[in-house]
Amino acid sequence: MNDIRELYQEMILDHSRSPRNFGPKSKHNLSAKGHNPLCGDDVEMHVLRTADGVVEEICFEGSGCAISTASASILTGVLKGRSEEEVREIFASFRQMVAGQGDAPAGEGLGKLAVFSGVRQYPARVKCATLAWHTLIQALSGVEEEVSTE
Amino acid sequence: MNRTPQANESCPSFSNLDQVRRRFPCLQQEIHGNPLVYLDSAATTQKPTQVLQAVESFYQEDCSNVHRGVHTLSERATIRYEAVRAKVAQFIHAPDPHGVIFTSGTTEAINLVARTIGRDRVSSGDQVLISAMEHHANIVPWQMLCEEQGAKLVIIPCTDDGDLILDDLQSLITDRTKVVSIGHVSNAVGTLHDIQKVIAFAREKGAITMIDSAQAISHLPIDVEQLGCDFLAFSAHKMYGPTGTGVLWGRKELLDQMSPWQGGGDMIRTVTFENSTFADVPWKFEAGTPHIAGVIGLGAALDFIQEVGFETIQSHEQQLLEETVTRLDRLDGLTIIGRPKNRISVVSFVLDRIHPHDAGTIMDQQGVAIRAGHHCAMPLMSRFGVAATIRTSFAIYNTLDDIDALVAAIESVQEVFN
Ligand SMILES: Cc1ncc(COP(=O)(O)O)c(C=O)c1O
Numbered sequence: 415m416n417d418i419r420e421l422y423q424e425m426i427l428d429h430s431r432s433p434r435n436f437g438p439k440s441k442h443n444l445s446a447k448g449h450n451p452l453c454g455d456d457v458e459m460h461v462l463r464t465a466d467g468v469v470e471e472i473c474f475e476g477s478g479c480a481i482s483t484a485s486a487s488i489l490t491g492v493l494k495g496r497s498e499e500e501v502r503e504i505f506a507s508f509r510q511m512v513a514g515q516g517d518a519p520a521g522e523g524l525g526k527l528a529v530f531s532g533v534r535q536y537p538a539r540v541k542c543a544t545l546a547w548h549t550l551i552q553a554l555s556g557v558e559e560e561v562s563t564e
Numbered sequence: 565m566n567r568t569p570q571a572n573e574s575c576p577s578f579s580n581l582d583q584v585r586r587r588f589p590c591l592q593q594e595i596h597g598n599p600l601v602y603l604d605s606a607a608t609t610q611k612p613t614q615v616l617q618a619v620e621s622f623y624q625e626d627c628s629n630v631h632r633g634v635h636t637l638s639e640r641a642t643i644r645y646e647a648v649r650a651k652v653a654q655f656i657h658a659p660d661p662h663g664v665i666f667t668s669g670t671t672e673a674i675n676l677v678a679r680t681i682g683r684d685r686v687s688s689g690d691q692v693l694i695s696a697m698e699h700h701a702n703i704v705p706w707q708m709l710c711e712e713q714g715a716k717l718v719i720i721p722c723t724d725d726g727d728l729i730l731d732d733l734q735s736l737i738t739d740r741t742k743v744v745s746i747g748h749v750s751n752a753v754g755t756l757h758d759i760q761k762v763i764a765f766a767r768e769k770g771a772i773t774m775i776d777s778a779q780a781i782s783h784l785p786i787d788v789e790q791l792g793c794d795f796l797a798f799s800a801h802k803m804y805g806p807t808g809t810g811v812l813w814g815r816k817e818l819l820d821q822m823s824p825w826q827g828g829g830d831m832i833r834t835v836t837f838e839n840s841t842f843a844d845v846p847w848k849f850e851a852g853t854p855h856i857a858g859v860i861g862l863g864a865a866l867d868f869i870q871e872v873g874f875e876t877i878q879s880h881e882q883q884l885l886e887e888t889v890t891r892l893d894r895l896d897g898l899t900i901i902g903r904p905k906n907r908i909s910v911v912s913f914v915l916d917r918i919h920p921h922d923a924g925t926i927m928d929q930q931g932v933a934i935r936a937g938h939h940c941a942m943p944l945m946s947r948f949g950v951a952a953t954i955r956t957s958f959a960i961y962n963t964l965d966d967i968d969a970l971v972a973a974i975e976s977v978q979e980v981f982n
Contacts, residue, residue: 417596417929418925418926418929418980419980421925422922422926422980422981427980427981431917452921452937453919453920453921453936453937453952454937454938454945454951454952455921456951477951478919479919479920479921479922480918480919480922480981481921481922536925538925539921539925542921
C-alpha cells in the first residue's frame, strides 16, 4: 500500500474533498465542457481572460474521481494570473510529467502540480489528470464545444 | 474428500472446484505482487485450458476455410464448425440447429434482428419495447431503428430495488408494439428478470420477442422452447469461450422469411451481376469467413459448462453471491445498488464520497479486479442517481477467499480516503 499513497497524496485527497475555485462564477468570458466517457467524469471550466491574454479568473464545476477533481482544483490556483502562453507551456510540462515518453521528469518547475507525478505509474488514470487541462485549453481557444478525452 | 472424480458428476465439493479453478491459466498469476482475484466475469470470463486448446488445435491442425474446399482440411474445419452449431442448439434446447446463427457477439446479434425483421415489421407510429435496465447493446440498435422508421421506443420502468415493474405490461404492450427486446439478467445490478411473463404478454399481442441472454447464458440453463421467445442472443466470451464470437438463435419459420443482412460470400446460392439468390438459413446470415476458431472454442466452452453442470454452477455462485451481499452489508460507508428479488452473480455498490474509479485503481493494487463505471447502462445509472458503480461479478472459479480479498480491498480504499 505504499505505492498507492504516491498517487493519492494528501494534497490530492484534500483538493478532491474540498475543491477550490469550485462553482459557477459570475465573471467569465470563456467556458468549455469536458467529459471522460471511461469513468463518467464531467468538468466545466470557466475563465475570465483579459484583453492582453491573461487568465484573471478561473473556476470549475462538475463531478468526477479524486484525480480529476483535484487536478481541476489545483490547476485553478496555479494558473490564476498567468498568460495564456504560460498556461500552454505549463500544460505541456504537466503532460510530459504524467504521460511523456522516456525518463520521468520529476515535475521540476511545476510547483504544486508535481503532486501528480505519481499518475505516470497508472496509465489508465492519465485521462483523469488531464481532463480539466484539455477542457481549459478548449475554453482558451474560444471553441465552445464539449471536449472528450476519447 | 476421497471422491473419485467423474466427468459428468455434479461436484459441489470445494476440492473439486479447486480442480476446476486450476484449469484457468490466466487466474494463476500475481498482479502487483498479490494473487489475482478476478471479479469481473460479467465483462468477460477467463478461459479454461480446454477452450484455449481447441482454438489452438484448429490453427495447428485443421486451419482452413469452411464450406469452401473439397480438401481434407476444409472438410475437417467445416465438420468442427457445424458440430458446434448442433451443440449450441442442444445447449439452449432449440429444436433445430439451423436456427443457430454465428455472429461476432450479442451486439451483432441484436443489430441483425433490428436491421432485418425489425425493419420489416416496425413502421411509422409503431412501438418497440425494451426496459429501463438494458445494456446499451439492447438500446441503441432499437433507438436507431425507431429513429429511422418514425417509431417510438417504449421503456418498462424499474423499481429502486432494480426489479422491472411488470404490473402495467397490459398498457405497455399494445397492438402497435412490434418488437419486445428484453435483457435476461442485468449486467449492472444482476437482476434475473421475469422474462417469461414479458414474452407471454408480447406473444399475445403478436409482437416479436428477443431476449438478450449475454449475462444469463453461463449461469443458468436456458430452454428457448419453454421461454417461447422468437430470438435469443449471447456472447461466447461471457461463457468461458473466445472473444469475437456469439450466437443469435431464431425461430426457424421467422428466419426463413427474413431477408439477409450483410451480403457477401457464403451467404449466397448463385450470383450473377443481375441478381443473387441466397443460401438457406442459417448461412444466409453468415456472410464472409466466420470466426471459425472462435466457434470451435465456443464448442469447448459448452463442453466445459456441461462438464461442471449447472447444478454445481448455480449452487456455488449463489453461495458466493449471498456471502458477498452479507459481507458488504456489514461495511460502513458502502451502499449496494439494487436489491432485486432474484439476483445472479453480480453485485454493484458505491462507497461514500469515493469515486468508483479511484476505488478501482486502489483495489487493483491488491490484485482485485473489479469493474468501475457505468457498465454500458447509462440510463440505469441515472435511474439510480449515480454516475458509476463498483461492480463485482462471479464465475465458477471464484472462491470464498476472493470475497475476503474483496472486502479487504474495499477497506483499504476507505483507509486511503478517510
Ligand atoms: C446484458 C448485455 N448485453 C449485451 C452485451 C454486449 O455483448 P458483446 O459486447 O459481447 O456484444 C453485454 C456485454 O457487456 C451485456 O452484459
